[in-house]
Amino acid sequence: MKNYDLAIIGRGPVGLALAALAAQLQLKAVIIEKHRDLYALPRAGHVDHEIVRLFQSLGVADTMLADSYPTTEYVWVNAQRELLLEFDWGAKGISGYNSDYMQFQPVFEAALGEKLSSAETVDQKLGWEAQSLTEDADGVELQLARTKMVPGQVRPVATDEIETIRARFVVAADGSNSSVRRMLEIERDDFGFNEKWLVVDARKKRDFSLEFDCGQICDPKRPVTVLPLGKRHRRWEWALLPGEAAADLEKPEAAWKLLAEQNVFPDDVEIIRQLVYTFEARHAQRWSKGRVFLAGDAAHTTPPFMGQGMCSGLRDAKNLAWKLDLIVRGISEPSLLDTYEQERSPHTRDWTIISLEAGKVPCTLDPEEARRRDEKFRDGWMPPMPDFPKLVDGILASPETGSPAYLNGTLGLQAPVKKDGRIALFDEFYPSTRFVIVSTVSNPTSVLSKSQIDKLEAVGVWFVHVGAGQNGDVHDVEGSYVAYFRDNNIEAVVHRPDFYVFGASEKLTDLGALVDDLLNQLHLATDLYAPQAGSTHLAAIPHEDSTDAY
Ligand SMILES: Cc1cc2nc3c(=O)[nH]c(=O)nc-3n(C[C@H](O)[C@H](O)[C@H](O)COP(=O)(O)OP(=O)(O)OC[C@H]3O[C@@H](n4cnc5c(N)ncnc54)[C@H](O)[C@@H]3O)c2cc1C
Numbered sequence: 070m071k072n073y074d075l076a077i078i079g080r081g082p083v084g085l086a087l088a089a090l091a092a093q094l095q096l097k098a099v100i101i102e103k104h105r106d107l108y109a110l111p112r113a114g115h116v117d118h119e120i121v122r123l124f125q126s127l128g129v130a131d132t133m134l135a136d137s138y139p140t141t142e143y144v145w146v147n148a149q150r151e152l153l154l155e156f157d158w159g160a161k162g163i164s165g166y167n168s169d170y171m172q173f174q175p176v177f178e179a180a181l182g183e184k185l186s187s188a189e190t191v192d193q194k195l196g197w198e199a200q201s202l203t204e205d206a207d208g209v210e211l212q213l214a215r216t217k218m219v220p221g222q223v224r225p226v227a228t229d230e231i232e233t234i235r236a237r238f239v240v241a242a243d244g245s246n247s248s249v250r251r252m253l254e255i256e257r258d259d260f261g262f263n264e265k266w267l268v269v270d271a272r273k274k275r276d277f278s279l280e281f282d283c284g285q286i287c288d289p290k291r292p293v294t295v296l297p298l299g300k301r302h303r304r305w306e307w308a309l310l311p312g313e314a315a316a317d318l319e320k321p322e323a324a325w326k327l328l329a330e331q332n333v334f335p336d337d338v339e340i341i342r343q344l345v346y347t348f349e350a351r352h353a354q355r356w357s358k359g360r361v362f363l364a365g366d367a368a369h370t371t372p373p374f375m376g377q378g379m380c381s382g383l384r385d386a387k388n389l390a391w392k393l394d395l396i397v398r399g400i401s402e403p404s405l406l407d408t409y410e411q412e413r414s415p416h417t418r419d420w421t422i423i424s425l426e427a428g429k430v431p432c433t434l435d436p437e438e439a440r441r442r443d444e445k446f447r448d449g450w451m452p453p454m455p456d457f458p459k460l461v462d463g464i465l466a467s468p469e470t471g472s473p474a475y476l477n478g479t480l481g482l483q484a485p486v487k488k489d490g491r492i493a494l495f496d497e498f499y500p501s502t503r504f505v506i507v508s509t510v511s512n513p514t515s516v517l518s519k520s521q522i523d524k525l526e527a528v529g530v531w532f533v534h535v536g537a538g539q540n541g542d543v544h545d546v547e548g549s550y551v552a553y554f555r556d557n558n559i560e561a562v563v564h565r566p567d568f569y570v571f572g573a574s575e576k577l578t579d580l581g582a583l584v585d586d587l588l589n590q591l592h593l594a595t596d597l598y599a600p601q602a603g604s605t606h607l608a609a610i611p612h613e614d615s616t617d618a619y
Contacts, residue, residue, distance in 0.1 A: 071192070074397045076211055078199045078249055080104075082113065082174065083365030083382035084242035085181045089127045090390035092188030094502060096397055099234060100191065103198040103216045103225050107182050110342050111174035111270060114298045115376025118162025119480055120383055121170065122568055125494065126501045129180035130166075138297035144284035145430060147439065153287060153430065153446045164568065165483035165494045169376075173299030198227050199243070202252060204359045208237045237397070238406075239361045240389060242382070245351075247367035249371050253358045258280040260350035261487045262372055262425055264432055265309040266294075267318040269328070271338035272302055279331070283373070287431040289439035294431070295331065296466065303338065305331060308432065315345035348372040348428075350421050356410035360403075364389060369417045374428040379421045384567070385413050391566035394502075396589065400528055402608035405592040412463035419458035453554045464565065464590045466572020470583045476557055476573050481505075481564040484549035486535060492546055495535075503529035503565050504587075508561040509554045510534070510577045512542065521584050528591060529566075563587060 075091055079082045091098035116124075116133075124130040141159030146152055158169035183193060197213045204210075216225035241249035247261035250257075279295065279555055286293040294306035306502045307327050309318060317323060324343050325335065342353055353368045365382030388409055395401035430452055433439050460478030468474065483495045504525070506513040512534040525532075534541040535550040545551050554560065559573040561580045571587055574580045 070210075071099070071234045072099050072208075073192075073234065073236040074238065075076050075099075075393055076101065076199075076209070076239045078211075078233065078239065078241045079243035079363065079365075079367070080107070080193075080195070081242060081244055082129075082178060082241070082379050083380075083386050085178060085185070086123070086127070087240055087242060087364065087386035088185055088191050088193075089131050089181050091201060091393070091557075092185060092191045092387060093127065094390060094394040095190050096393060098191045099194060099236070100185070101197050101199050101211070101213060103196070103227075104217075105196040105225075105370075107175065107178050109175055111298055111302070111304075113174050113376065113379035114171050114296050114304055115169060116172055117169050117380055118164035118166040120380050121166040122164040122483060122496065122501075123383055123387055124177060125165075125496060126183060126363070127181060129421035132180040132304065133172050133177040134170070136173055136176045136299040136301065138283075138300055140169075140171055140283045140297060141167075142283065143169065143283075146281070146284065146286055147283060147443045147446075148286070148290065149443075150281070150286075151443065151447075153443070154451075155428075163480050165485070165496075166224045168189045171297045171299065174379075175301050176299060194232075194289050196225065197232070198225070199241075199249070200227065200231075201238060202249065202361060204361070208235050209239045209360050210235050211239065232490050237360065238393060238403075240569075241361060241367050242365045242386070245349075245366040245370045247363065249361065250353060250363055250367050253361060255358065255363070256354050257351040258354060260421060260425060262348065262350040262428065264372070264428070265315065265345055266348055267307045267309065267315075267324070267327070267343070269305045269307075269340060270298065270302060270327075270342040271304070271333075271340050273338055275337065277337055279333075285431040287433075287439065287442075289434050289436045290485045292431040292434075293327075293331070302341075305333075307433070309345065310434065318345055319343055350425055352414070352418060352421065356414060357406070362389060362406065362409060368413075369421065371417070371421045372424045372428045374431070375420065375424045377424060381417045382422055384416065385409075386512075387567040388413055391502075395528065399594055400591070402592040402594055408463045412460050415461050416458050423428070423458075430575070455615060460569050464571060466563075466583055466588075467586050470572055470586050471575060471579060472572030472583060473557065473559070473575075476485050476559075476562075476570050479570050481562065481568050481570045482549060482553045483568070485546050486543035486550075487546045488543040498543060499531040499570060503531050503534060503566055504571070505531045505564040506561060506580070506584075507533050507535055507550070507564070508577050508580070509536065509545070509550055510560045511540075513561055513577070513580055516578055516580050517584060521581060524588055524593070525584065528593075530587075 074096045075098040077100040088100040106182045143156040145154040160168045162168040201212045214227035215230040291310040296304040356363045356368050364385040391455050392405050465477040466472035488498050513532045560577040562573040565573040
């Protein structure tokens with residue numbers, strides 16, 4: 070029986086990204102998917118700058134960006150095409166990219182799939198369905214059944230060819246109907262949003278521009294979403310009206326009639342998918358049981374008005390990956406994974422609430438309500454949207470460290486830097502498989518004790534002095550780091566491997582307290598606290614590619 074550190078169920082975008090992260094971290098993992106091939110059609114169109122940084126870390130950002138659509142605005146208008154809301158997608162995000170992109174999901178999935186096919190430590194069981202899980206003291210036994218396609222059926226069906234594998238940890242990224250979630254008897258909270266929309270995806274037959282290019286037409290007669298999906302595809306979505314049947318809207322003539330209202334005709338596009346989706350908001354009441362963790366749509370579904378469903382799932386993957394890495398390497402106790410739901414659940418809930426609030430704007434079918442809404446907008450009213458979510462709980466600096474609370478849990482800065490004559494984004498030199506401690510004053514190791522440095526090296530940390538001019542391990546070519554540190558009145562910052570700020574120090578000399586706080590929160594294995602002279606324990610942890618400058 071094969072034995073893995075990690076078994077991932079589902080090769081949707083979330084399972085795929087987690088498998089790619091596991092490969093990067095050299096975790097012994099297996100990904101199980103009941104379909105043999107990657108799904109060739111998109112669901113998610115929108116990704117934000119944080120997700121592009123994640124793709125950058127996996128080496129697929131350039132491929133995704135090459136086919137992404139250079140839209141700079143996401144605009145919501147009323148039936149008379151008066152502006153209601155405008156999102157600036159051209160603004161530079163803190164992660165080193167534009168704030169938002171519209172892309173074609175199969176492009177990055179194919180790139181991730183290709184990376185995975187050459188991964189040495191990750192097996193792929195494609196055409197296999199996870200059917201049952203049994204947990205014992207050391208791990209989980211999974212029973213898999215080979216699947217086959219049967220004429221007339223759209224989904225693969227299980228055969229009686231059975232295989233059993235074991236894993237220390239299981240992540241179920243098996244989608245909103247997650248059978249694992251049901252096996253674990255985990256219920257979901259329903260936020261009470263259930264709207265049916267027809268989604269039509271199309272391949273462009275020729276280049277054309279649309280008067281209304283990217284956004285929501287909040288027309289109570291029938292709300293419409295118009296979106297580019299990368300450079301070669303487009304999407305339209307129409308709300309179903311009361312009494313309309315999904316089957317009628319799924320007929321080709323229904324799509325062409327609606328597309329004609331948008332001045333789009335068969336000479337312009339070829340429809341590649343036409344399906345009625347129910348947009349819903351549901352969150353699992355717990356995200357794990359024992360050694361089994363839910364991620365992506367299995368844990369949370371969100372209406373697509375802010376384009377954050379998959380983005381949230383990809384954040385789950387990154388959060389799980391670095392924690393599993395620390396546990397598998399023996400640095401942290403498995404209890405570190407208790408912080409997964411603690412961190413990810415409130416963050417996803419915040420995005421869901423933003424999406425629900427935003428969704429109320431286009432979804433009204435009542436002309437009188439729409440008229441009142443438009444009037445409120447004309448008077449300067451905005452829907453009550455919370456701020457862009459940050460991590461509010463979990464592994465974040467304690468108040469005693471003096472770290473500015475408003476910075477803890479926000480996304481850390483990535484900007485271009487110069488090293489050895491080459492200019493590139495920071496993570497190209499210091500990959501996000503580790504924590505990063507950055508200072509603009511001097512190398513952070515200059516104020517840390519040997520014991521702190523040893524422990525941080527075991528955990529995996531880059532120590533970087535970003536200097537202005539010719540100082541430092543890397544040079545701040547655009548002045549972004551100097552400005553960020555100055556504006557926040559800090560001299561050092563600690564970034565987690567998932568790009569979030571653990572905490573910051575006003576003075577570099579205060580960094581030691583922040584580091585102790587971090588080490589205290591990483592559920593470190595006890596023997597890490599007492600390395601013996603000559604012990605091979607720390608030396609056994611690979612950090613030979615360190616470029617630390619002390
Ligand atoms: C119309 C629409 C538009 C959207 N737009 C956006 C957007 O712009 N931005 C955004 O971020 N999100 C968007 N979303 C949401 C996004 O598509 C989902 O959040 C995302 O696809 C979820 O990915 P996942 O990997 O969690 O699950 P899925 O993509 O559902 O993948 C689950 C996988 O698990 C496999 N599986 C299930 N059970 C088993 C089993 N027992 N054994 C083996 N394999 C199994 C399935 O075959 C499937 O491949 C949109 C969704 C819709 C419907």
